Amino acid sequence: MQNQIHSFRNFLSLGILMLMFAAFVAPVAAQSVLPPGNAVNLDDGIEEGPSNALGNLSDTEIWDIFRGGNPRDILAPTIEGQVMTTTGQQWRVIREQYILKYLGWAPLIVIGILAVFYLIRGPMKIAAGRSGKTIPRFSLSARVAHWFMAAIFIILGLTGLVILLGRVVIAPYLGLEANSVLTSAALQGHNLFGPLFIFALIWLFIKFVRGNFFQWVDLKWIFKLGGFFGGHVSSRQFNFGEKIWFWMVILVGIVISITGIIMLFPSLVEDVRWLQLSTILHAVGAVGLIAVAFGHIYIGTIGMEGSIDSMLKGEVDENWAKEHHDLWYEEVTGKSATEETEAPAKEEIS
């Protein structure tokens, strides 16, 4: 009997021991092998994000933070705790898939349109012929400012296109090495002449801003589409088309200048995304301006008879002035532009 009581006690003690063990071990087993949350939680002040190894965020949210929020938004503000951005990848896609693929075509398309226009309409002649009498149009300093800008623009345009499109246009034909030499040389030239563009832009602005503000007569130019499809359009010193060109050069020129400075001195900006945005704006602005410049050069040379005189000699034929800038002609000479046009010059009669 004594023995039976003893073994019952032993059995009871074993049971209690097992129960106590189970009660102690169960929660630990439930945690698997994970340490307590605060064991690896870096107390770095960052509330959420990838640095918090046991953070409460789902994978999707964590990767969202890694990727800088909206992947399409170049200017997305940096999220605190963000480890990296993928805007560099988006920048590369924009550059390779859009800029390099399509932008280079813009100047070629404009050249094509101008060639077709020239073949159909031919040059715009001075209807009454040259009178042989001239009136002053641009001072020497205005002309020097214009040609200084034109020269800098052409140098920067050519070197810039080599830098931008060399890999696509030069390398396949001349080889990678030739492209590398040309691109390095173009880059040096571009960096050297770039700052001069800012100087040229300010000078051009000072010399040409008078006469380039909107005037009511410009509305007639707009309604008659510049007279390109016929009909006479009155104009003062500059017509609306010239004014658009002037303000395009100035405003896009400012964007190109600022983004150019950022690219020359990257330490000026803290966030690399400003640098990425700058390269895109710089290329789009410059190539857009180059494309429109072809239109300007066309009208200034073979497109319109007598136009180039104003920039070469500083004087224009009176009949040219009456036909293209009648109100300016009246202002300058005090004579009516609709009076009988001057007789053609002697040499033209013979």
Ligand code: HEM
């Ligand atoms: C290299 C070829 C170029 C030629 C042959 C040329 C020709 C001309 C001519 C003839 C005029 C005077 C038009 C008039 O009398 O009303 C003019 C004006 C002007 N050009 Fe050029 N140009 C050239 C390049 C450029 C470039 C590269 C720029 C700027 C990036 C430029 C900017 C201007 C401006 C701002 C005016 C004044 C027009 C206004 O104020 O509205 N030109 N150009």
